[in-house]
Amino acid sequence: MTSQLSPLAERMRPRTLDDYVGQAHLVGEGCVLRRMIETGSVASFILWGPPGVGKTTLARIIANTLKSPFYTLSAVSAGVKDVREVIDKCRADARSMFTSGRPILFIDEIHRFSKSQQDSLLGAVEQGIVTLIGATTENPSFEVIRPLLSRAQVYVLKPLADEDLSRLLHHAITADERLSKRGVELESTTALFRYAGGDARKLLNILDLLDQSTPEGEKIVVNDKVVVERLQENPAAYDKNGEMHYDIISAFIKSVRGSDPDAAVYWLARMVAGGEEPEFIARRLAILAAEDIGLANPNALLLANATFDIIHKIGWPEGRIPLAECTIYLANSPKSNSAYMAINNALGEVERSGNLPVPLHLRNAPTKLMSELDYGKNYKYAHDYPGHFVRQQFLPDGLEGSHFWHSADNEQEQRQKALYDSRWGNSNDKNKK
Secondary structure, three states: OOOOOOOHHHHOOOOOHHHOOOOHHHHOOOOHHHHHHHHOOOOOEEEEOOOOOOHHHHHHHHHHHHOOOEEEEEOOOOOHHHHHHHHHHHHHHHHOOOOOOOOEEEEEOHHHOOHHHHHHHHHHHHOOOOEEEEEEOOOHHHHOOHHHHOOOEEEEOOOOOHHHHHHHHHHHHHHOHHHHHHOEEEOOOHHHHHHHOOOHHHHHHHHHHHHHOOOOOOOEEEOHHHHHHHHOOOOOOOOOOOHHHHHHHHHHHHHHHOOOHHHHHHHHHHHHHOOOOHHHHHHHHHHHHHHHHHHHOOHHHHHHHHHHHHHHHHOOOOOHHHHHHHHHHHHHOOOOOHHHHHHHHHHHHHHHHOOOOOOHHHOOOOOHHHHHOOOOOOOOOHHHOHHHOOOOOOOOOOOOOOOOOOOOOOHHHHHHHHHHHHHHOOOOOOOOO
């Protein structure tokens, strides 16, 4: 039983699936986790989702429903020794005649466990000594070792929709003993839901704050003006080290690559508002200028490099302006990945054919012995020929005529291709002496 002095989020923590809000794709009628609970057969799994969407609560509901021994560890503070001690307890529970279900081990922030800590779980999970439920805000495919990942299904939890937040809000103001006595007047919820950002805990914490900052005897008023005044903070949800960081930079890059300056500037604004490091954004723009614009507009790389340089000189908040200028310019530029593909093609050939010898005529001959061995013999110095060009073999023997760069269909590269063709002709002619 929780006290009225406990935080509202703790007082409102659901005890059954019927009180659980959100994640209907997992716990709705006929869905996978509900079916597991109803049949009493729960396999190990990992819950992946942002903060405040019910990962810990769902694990506790499962344990309570199945009446299984429930152990919890936080990856922030637990070590290998702690893991082994808990597994020993689970092993004892599994042998006990008084235990009705397989022990459940819940590990919060499992992505923070080291490889050795995760390794220490493998045997117990594989042997069925314990049912593992992990919770993580990070992509498990990057943070959880492959052997453990193969033994635990991953379920993705989503941020709560406004409908879910509304249901949770109305439940809190009617079911919580303190709030129901005080009375809550809902005038508007736009700011409240925006600040909550799909996070149930954050929504309840804001409501708790409104309660605490409203004098006793007065009704708690919820409207956009009151919420903004009481919070006095940026509503942007952005974790520079979390999954959202990678999702937003991915959307940013793909918007520039897709030539949508409006979307690109929007995602830029999300990063700026979230406090992203300006150097990180500028670095991605420089890479993008070479990879996705490349030879179609070589000036793009120059502007990206200048942007990276000026960011170091001016910082925030003015740095947002050159970042926006560069973003819009790159988004509107013609696109080509021919340079990116060329180096990948060449690397593929190097991996396939290995360390082929450099043709003798391309080698330097700084010593008499090297000259006697024909190093540099018959090399043609391009500047001695009309147009500063003469045909000769530059690739190793066996790769003559190979093409790694293929021009893209844009004006700049078509001019380069025409110059190339005037020198080398078609691929069958290339490298012929």
